[in-house]
Amino acid sequence: MKQIDELRQEAIEKISNVDNLSELNELRVSFLGKKGPVQGLMKLMKNLPKEEKPEFGQKVNVLKSELSALIDQKKIELEEKETLEKIESEKIDITLPGRKPNVGNLHPLNLITQELEDLFIGLGYQVIEGSDIVDDLYCFERANIPKDHPARDMQDSLYIDENQLLRTHTTAIQMVVLEQCAPKPIKVVCPGKVYRRDDDDATHSHQFMQMEGLVVGENITLSDLKGTLLFLARKMFGQDKEIRFRPSYFPFTEPSVEVDVSCHICNGKGCPTCKGTGWIEILGAGQVHPNVLKMAGYDPEKASGFAFGVGIERVAMLKYGIDDIRHFYTNDKRFSEEFKRFE
Incomplete structure (x- = not known):
């Protein structure tokens, strides 16, 4: 009986101190295997008196069960420990910043x-786009510029054939809208690319962008145009800006005006940017010519309207302080990334 107690104490101590599954398995074999001490105790039974054999055998079986249970419990603990260590060693710190x-x-x-479109949509305008390739009829003739008109020299054009060309202004879109909508009221803006055979320098390009506006209805006056353009200037360049009209000539408007905005550099005092005038030209505009209305199907005695055309590059150069129009078309990533803050 003393050997059983001593063996129990020895096994419990060794099992509690083992720290890996491999050693635990060796302990299982050494204590409970066929050549282990527990099995050796069973061999001692032949030397015991007959009356002691049952009690001795029972205690050996109890020892065997206890040691098996201890080893199984220890195995569960060591497996959990190994799993936690593996998780700890392989975990990913998701708090680190990712690769953008x-x-x-x-x-x-x-x-x-987009800023101009949002502005005019807020005023109740529709945004209308059209094809870059247009008929001469809508690009020039419906805009009161017949084939022999000298105003065509101002827009030396890129023709595809005798009747089609790359549009020289988005007025071509407006002429189609006028024809389709007559005699109903109209309130539209027409953005898009336009093309003219021109020299490329700091302020000119053979390709550029326009947005033209057109309003037609009853009792539409030049004062309505001025109020609209003053709203546009202050939204785009600042609430302290003023505008002025200067007489000009466009075949499709009468009267026609050039529109200037007070200089964003000197605030109207005069500087090299505005050539000492205090004003910078931003767009052309005017009352829709009666001939244009009549050709589209409107009665000029009843209907009137105004139109304006603004260069997108001109607005961008003034708003962002860009000194060369060619920057817009060089595909320089460094230039484009400067405008992330405005999105």
Whole structure:
């Protein structure tokens, strides 16, 4: 009986101190295997008196069960320990910043176009777009510029054939809208690219963008145009800005005006940017010519309207302080990334 107690104490101590599954398995074999001390105790029974054998055998079986249970429990503990250690060693710190994908941003001309569209939609205008390739009829003749008119020299054009060309102004869209909507009221803006055979320099490009506006209805006056353009100037360039009209000539408007905005550099005092005048030209405008209305199907005695055309590049250059129109078309990533903060 003393050997059983001593063996129990020895096994319990060794099992409690083991720290890996491999050693635990060795302990199982050493204590409970065929050649282990527990099995050896059973061999001692042949030397015991007959009356002691049952009690001795029972205690050996109890020892065997206890040691098996202790080893199984220890195995569960060691497996959990190994699992936690593996999780700890392989875990990912999801709090670290990820790698941001290289995402592009809107081009400054798109930023200005969207800003203008939002502004005019808020005033109740529709945004109408059209094809870059248009008929001479809508690009010139319906805009009161017949084939022999000298105003065509101002827009030396890129023709595809005798009747089609790359539009020289988005007025071509307006002429189609006028014809389709007559005699109903109209309130639209028409953004898009336009093309003219021109020299490329700091202020000119053979391709540029426009947004033209057209309002037709009853009792539409030049004062309505001025109020609209003053709202536009203050929204785009600041609430302290003023505008002025200067007489001008456009074949499709009468009277026609050039529109200037007070200089954003000197606030109207005069500086090199505005050539000492205090004003910077931003767009052309005027009352829709009666001939244009009549050709589209309106009665000029009843209907009137105004139109204006603004260069998107011109607005962007003034708003963002860009000194060369060619920057818009060089595809320089460094230039484009400067405008992320305006999105």
